[in-house]
Amino acid sequence: MDFKIKKTTPEKIKTDALIVPVFEGAVVGSSVDSLSEAARDSLNTALKQGDIKGKAGDLQILGALPDTPAKRIVLMGLGKASEQSASKLRKALVTTATALTKTAAKDAALLLDEIQIKDRDGQWLARQVVELFSHACYRFNDYKSKDKQSKINLKKLTLLCDTDNKAVEEGIKIGSAVANGMNLTRDLGNTPPNICNPSYLAQQAKKLAKDSKTLETTILDEKQMKELGMGALLSVGNGSATPSRLIIMEYKGGPKNQQPHVLVGKGITFDTGGISLKPAPDMDAMKWDMCGAASVFGAMRAVIDMELPLNVIGVVAAAENMPDGKASRPGDIVTTLSGQTVEILNTDAEGRLVLCDALTYVERFKPASVVDIATLTGAVIVALGPFASGLMSNDEAVVEALQAAADYTQDKVWRLPLWDEYQEMLDSPFADMGNIGNAGPKAGSITAACFLSRFTKAYPWAHLDVAGSAFSGGATKGATGRPVPLLTDYLLRQLPA
Numbered sequence: 084m085d086f087k088i089k090k091t092t093p094e095k096i097k098t099d100a101l102i103v104p105v106f107e108g109a110v111v112g113s114s115v116d117s118l119s120e121a122a123r124d125s126l127n128t129a130l131k132q133g134d135i136k137g138k139a140g141d142l143q144i145l146g147a148l149p150d151t152p153a154k155r156i157v158l159m160g161l162g163k164a165s166e167q168s169a170s171k172l173r174k175a176l177v178t179t180a181t182a183l184t185k186t187a188a189k190d191a192a193l194l195l196d197e198i199q200i201k202d203r204d205g206q207w208l209a210r211q212v213v214e215l216f217s218h219a220c221y222r223f224n225d226y227k228s229k230d231k232q233s234k235i236n237l238k239k240l241t242l243l244c245d246t247d248n249k250a251v252e253e254g255i256k257i258g259s260a261v262a263n264g265m266n267l268t269r270d271l272g273n274t275p276p277n278i279c280n281p282s283y284l285a286q287q288a289k290k291l292a293k294d295s296k297t298l299e300t301t302i303l304d305e306k307q308m309k310e311l312g313m314g315a316l317l318s319v320g321n322g323s324a325t326p327s328r329l330i331i332m333e334y335k336g337g338p339k340n341q342q343p344h345v346l347v348g349k350g351i352t353f354d355t356g357g358i359s360l361k362p363a364p365d366m367d368a369m370k371w372d373m374c375g376a377a378s379v380f381g382a383m384r385a386v387i388d389m390e391l392p393l394n395v396i397g398v399v400a401a402a403e404n405m406p407d408g409k410a411s412r413p414g415d416i417v418t419t420l421s422g423q424t425v426e427i428l429n430t431d432a433e434g435r436l437v438l439c440d441a442l443t444y445v446e447r448f449k450p451a452s453v454v455d456i457a458t459l460t461g462a463v464i465v466a467l468g469p470f471a472s473g474l475m476s477n478d479e480a481v482v483e484a485l486q487a488a489a490d491y492t493q494d495k496v497w498r499l500p501l502w503d504e505y506q507e508m509l510d511s512p513f514a515d516m517g518n519i520g521n522a523g524p525k526a527g528s529i530t531a532a533c534f535l536s537r538f539t540k541a542y543p544w545a546h547l548d549v550a551g552s553a554f555s556g557g558a559t560k561g562a563t564g565r566p567v568p569l570l571t572d573y574l575l576r577q578l579p580a
């Protein structure tokens with residue numbers, strides 16, 4: 084989708100759909116004052132009819148008004164004018180964009196100046212609009228035999244605004260980069276697991292490198308990983324017919340001696356659970372077990388688009404978890420790249436096994452920070468639902484930056500503790516640690532992160548458990564593109580002032 088900014092008034096704009104914010108009590112703001120009397124009368128008559136109250140998420144589409152070139156008027160409820168908020172605006176934008184995708188409108192225009200949210204500027208507003216409209220216009224039809232082409236007509240949105248054009252312009256730029264990143268993340272996530280396997284992900288990295296002079300890719304195959312001693316990562320792919328890969332993407336946008344920020348993604352291209360086999364219902368959802376990896380690709384895409392003057396490294400630990408004669412068994416003990424040994428008590432706790440070796444591997448980059456992103460535990464869905472990613476960390480500065488980025492982007496996180504008491508739950512009588520907590524499902528997300536924390540002592544680190552946020556089931560089944568907005572904003576916050 085294309086986004087533009089224009090300094091004009093609503094009676095002049097030629098558009099298929101003019102989006103007019105409506106506040107509670109069915110009131111419209113002063114942006115429509117320049118419409119002709121006949122147009123205002125007709126708008127007021129429609130508002131008085133009472134079909135739209137102006138609550139956030141309310142929506143009504145009218146035909147054209149007199150003396151006004153816009154073909155449709157879209158009334159977008161925003162709630163009380165004095166109580167505008169980020170969450171209400173997001174709800175309104177999603178409703179509006181979704182409704183517009185079902186019309187024949189090819190372009191739309193939004194009266195931006197009516198939207199006034201405390202402590203949020205034009206850049207923020209533009210980013211929200213761009214990200215949410217792009218999100219609503221996303222379709223994944225590559226694998227339909229007919230109708231491969233998107234059936235959505237909406238291709239362009241004009242932001243009508245009088246003030247703060249520079250900030251809005253910047254917001255469109257960043258928002259578009261984030262939206263493109265999210266689209267890539269969603270595409271990779273939604274691609275079926277018989278296509279999207281570890282070498283397919285490796286190909287994606289090469290594709291990104293082709294598009295950018297600043298990106299270098301290295302792919303490690305199983306032989307190379309064996310030589311390094313990545314016994315934990317390799318054990319996960321033992322049962323799979325498609326070999327594991329470690330994918331490294333180095334973006335060198337900053338000065339040579341500047342320490343890089345590293346993103347590490349869990350890339351389990353399908354998680355059957357292995358010998359600790361998962362139940363059959365909804366197992367197809369485990370094709371999204373590479374969404375952490377997909378978000379690393381998405382964030383790298385955004386970094387490239389923004390030409391961020393920063394050194395950023397994306398690493399993807401890619402494997403497929405299958406049951407087989409060669410698969411790991413519960414009770415197996417493997418040696419990690421760090422030298423620590425792990426008793427595999429449950430082969431379905433495989434994410435931490437691929438991540439631990441990737442997290443040791445990245446020590447060599449002397450990172451300024453490392454953030455890993457993983458659909459790691461069902462327990463985080465129980466704790467936080469789809470709204471927030473679980474955040475666990477050994478560093479307060481990284482936590483603060485991620486929390487600030489989450490608040491800004493509304494790509495939310497919630498921190499969980501990593502206290503010593505939880506560490507003891509990983510004790511094993513036979514190896515340095517087990518791969519699951521010994522109190523069953525209790526504190527499952529935390530024990531998983533405690534496991535990772537034993538491999539991340541060399542640098543400031545945070546773990547994002549995105550099992551609830553990265554994809555959704557039900558009517559909106561598919562990858563969400565999260566946490567690309569969060570990661571991108573986190574990286575933007577690392578730019579030297």
Ligand code: BES
Pocket residue numbers: 354356372429431432433434458459460461462519520527550551
């Ligand atoms: N990929 C799953 C976690 C998951 C579950 C992601 C549901 C998305 C939706 C992970 O590999 C897993 O199986 N975790 C186990 C860990 C347990 C065996 C300690 C879980 O959460 O049940």
Ligand code: MN
Pocket residue numbers: 354356430431432433434
């Ligand atoms: Mn699993």
Ligand code: ZN
Pocket residue numbers: 351354372431433434458459
């Ligand atoms: Zn998994």
